[in-house]
Amino acid sequence: MAEWIVSLIGQLGYVGITLLMCLENLFPPIPSELIMPLAGFAVSQGKMNLGLVIFAGVAGTILGALPWYYLGYRMKADRLRRFFDRYGKWLGISGKDIVKSQQWFQRHGNKAVLWGRLIPGVRTLISLPAGIAAMNFAQFVLFSLIGIVAWVTILTYLGFSLGKEYHLVSDYMDTITTVVGIALLIGIIFFLGKRFLRRHQSHS
Template identity: 55%
Template sequence: MTQWLLEWIPQVMERLSYFGIGLLMFLENLFPPIPSELIMPLAGFTVSKGELNFQYAVLAGVIGTVIGALPWYYIGKLFGESRIRQLADRYGKWLTISGEDISKANHWFHKRGGMAVLLCRLVPGVRTLISVPAGINAMPIGAFILYSTIGTALWCTLLTYSGYVLGQNYGLVETYLGPISKYILIGLLLVAGGWIWRRRQTQKHRP
């Protein structure tokens, strides 16, 4: 992460408090290089100093994230997978997004539907992109917001509590979560694969 982000994020949170948390999490969904793995742990550290309320900090993060997910949802709904893949391959380097990333997210969505939205909110690097296939496949907006809210609430609570416990070392959350998230993603893929295999086996044995 660039040095200016490390300096800018604490400044925004210090000046704008809960609104700053929500704003940063909103921007994190629009621009994936801004990491929630730093924003919410910093909020947790601020809570540990008695300057913020834990529940309100989490709530601000959830609201900002869900609102930030809506533009991607409507982009998917408006343009469709083929067009978005082309745009991602041409301009996605600025957002660290490629056409292949879009295809992977869409594949995940087809496997798990609404649960993919919930589960992928817990996986860095995928949590933002899953909004696109939800829009591409015209997932009902009410269901999208519900699953997004549940998954985001779990994610924000985990990160905020981690920052609360670690205190001034809240930055370690981002350092260690990156490698761990890869194993989480592999685990989720295995679970999805096992579920699909069992479903097919059940269908084969039906009369």
């Protein structure tokens, strides 16, 4: 996988980054945690421009997110779940993944699209429930872009900073993901607690 990514970026440059990040969103097993840090390493060697690398990564990611949004918009959740239970193994996606992303969206609303872009296992599929819920397309693109720019910039910067050790980025991202997940969990508990107290006060 790593050799193929290196070869494609070497041959196609920024277009290769865009293509890889687009494919990464269509086929989750292709890891952005390897693509963008590798591009960041190339920047540290003076072979690529940092701004153009980030732009290429963001462009590819948003392009890869659009087909999932459209699919969710056109199909019902139950139908999608059955489809991925049957054929999802070829894409590395299961019906449970669809349910997980839908529950995430229902819990957090439109902001789920933003935060979901920072959570592995959710960020690629968050486009599906957004489409199922017929989320306003302009808002979908805006919230997606904010999260995608953050994700791509973090990965690229880590690759730039680590240099030849760019492959260690996945370890750093595990820590960052844990921190983000805990922060979101605390936020959810706080929100639900306030809601419970309001209901309790209204009935008393």
